[in-house]
Amino acid sequence: MVLSLAQGLLVSTEIFAFTLLFALPLGLLIAFGRMSKIGLVRQIFRIYISIMRGTPLMLQLFFFYFGPYYLLGIPLNKLGLFGVEYRFISVIIGFSLNYAAYFAEIYRAGIESIPVGQYEASSVLGLSKSQTFFLIIFPQVVKRIIPPVTNEVITLVKDTSLAFALSVMEMFTIAKMEAAAHTTMVPFIVAGIFYYIFNFIVAWAMERLEKSLNYYR
Amino acid sequence: MGGQILTISHAAKAFGGNEVLKDISLGVSKGDVLAIIGPSGSGKSTLLRCATLLETFDSGTMRYGDLAVIEDGRYAPNDVLHQVRSRFGLVFQNFNLFPHLSALDNITLALRRVQGKGRAEAESIASGLLERMGLAGREGAYPCELSGGQQQRVSIARALALRPQILFFDEPTSALDPELTGEILKVIRDLAAIHMTMVIVTHEIGFARNVADRVIFMAGGVIVEEGRPEDVIDNPSNDRTRAFLRNLDRK
Ligand SMILES: Nc1ncnc2c1ncn2[C@@H]1O[C@H](COP(=O)(O)OP(=O)(O)O)[C@@H](O)[C@H]1O
Numbered sequence A: 001m002v003l004s005l006a007q008g009l010l011v012s013t014e015i016f017a018f019t020l021l022f023a024l025p026l027g028l029l030i031a032f033g034r035m036s037k038i039g040l041v042r043q044i045f046r047i048y049i050s051i052m053r054g055t056p057l058m059l060q061l062f063f064f065y066f067g068p069y070y071l072l073g074i075p076l077n078k079l080g081l082f083g084v085e086y087r088f089i090s091v092i093i094g095f096s097l098n099y100a101a102y103f104a105e106i107y108r109a110g111i112e113s114i115p116v117g118q119y120e121a122s123s124v125l126g127l128s129k130s131q132t133f134f135l136i137i138f139p140q141v142v143k144r145i146i147p148p149v150t151n152e153v154i155t156l157v158k159d160t161s162l163a164f165a166l167s168v169m170e171m172f173t174i175a176k177m178e179a180a181a182h183t184t185m186v187p188f189i190v191a192g193i194f195y196y197i198f199n200f201i202v203a204w205a206m207e208r209l210e211k212s213l214n215y216y217r
Numbered sequence B: 001m002g003g004q005i006l007t008i009s010h011a012a013k014a015f016g017g018n019e020v021l022k023d024i025s026l027g028v029s030k031g032d033v034l035a036i037i038g039p040s041g042s043g044k045s046t047l048l049r050c051a052t053l054l055e056t057f058d059s060g061t062m063r064y065g066d067l068a069v070i071e072d073g074r075y076a077p078n079d080v081l082h083q084v085r086s087r088f089g090l091v092f093q094n095f096n097l098f099p100h101l102s103a104l105d106n107i108t109l110a111l112r113r114v115q116g117k118g119r120a121e122a123e124s125i126a127s128g129l130l131e132r133m134g135l136a137g138r139e140g141a142y143p144c145e146l147s148g149g150q151q152q153r154v155s156i157a158r159a160l161a162l163r164p165q166i167l168f169f170d171e172p173t174s175a176l177d178p179e180l181t182g183e184i185l186k187v188i189r190d191l192a193a194i195h196m197t198m199v200i201v202t203h204e205i206g207f208a209r210n211v212a213d214r215v216i217f218m219a220g221g222v223i224v225e226e227g228r229p230e231d232v233i234d235n236p237s238n239d240r241t242r243a244f245l246r247n248l249d250r251k
């Protein structure tokens, strides 16, 4: 039982890792769209963020899983990629698009908190816009947003269990099956311990990262 | 005047309906040290910000040597503006150092990324400048580990590193504790001694009188009076200048 839960934990970790891999950069792009000089672009991204944050993640997962079939009539078993089931892919799409919206707002707040003097000093030194962003602004943003990002990442660890709704074989899905098969609470308790340890490690790693950036204020 | 580095003529700037600069004309020649004095809100910072391309004039003409930045209200294309940026430096009132970079990296950044110098060359330039600023051995210090006066000296070194033809200062000592202003004024005096071309907005009238070849008194967005420091400061011909200087004396 612990072994099958551990296999589930592996799938949960995959959801977690792929979501961060896609959502962290995507969030930055969305933040740029949200801060665009073009009013229409700004509005589109504002609505995107509002929908992603204003509707349940579980509903979004269903939308991305069933959407291709209900909206376009594509059979779901044809949608796999590199031998990965569409079930899993749709979970990654849903999680990434959802978390990217949250990360975008965190990036935006971080970017807007950097004093205008940093841009002015960069301009006078002759740095280009992209040099200013990647060499001056972004490194300072990273330091400032670690606490809110940590909150989101910890929530993500727990949210991976929502993939049970699409019967992805992650840890919570397996815990539920094991519990039903053996009429016992033990799988839930073991899964709870696993989630807790997972988050303990995440919190520790983020704290290390925060400390490593403490060399300046 | 072969060495005219900066020429501004009939330049104006308004924020909304608020005319902050009205018909400003001035010239700076090679080796000039120009001090700009005047009450707060008179448009001194706006003038420097327009000259350093942080703000735009609404009308008028400004040239850096052979390069026209704005001609009769029309700005040059971006590549010209980029070229112009290599001709001037600006020292801010509140330093605007990059907090995540060491003193050394604050200085080498533009040497490497804008001027394309190699690391070794950039670092040797930066170390040399830090030494000149009395900060030998503080290469690795982060801005938060330095006093205000030290930070301002790093920011002067950062500006000097790019070898600007003209260096602007916007109240370089106003954010400093009074006991730290002396070290900055000394650095500027040393630069004047080696004929660095400078435009300095300052409230330190005694300093302006000592270091400047020329003084401009601004009020209400216009240049009210301009001339040698002994004339403008000791024998002002204009009532507003007199009133301003009398006010300062009383403080
Ligand atoms: N970005 C801005 N937007 C609107 N008004 C501004 C802006 N910057 C400066 N001003 C106004 O322009 C006037 C001149 O300001 P400034 O150039 O900072 O004067 P000084 O440096 O001589 O004290 C002030 O009335 C100020 O309120």
Ligand SMILES: [Mg+2]
Pocket (backbone or CB within 6 Å): B044, B045, B046, B171
């Ligand atoms: Mg000012």
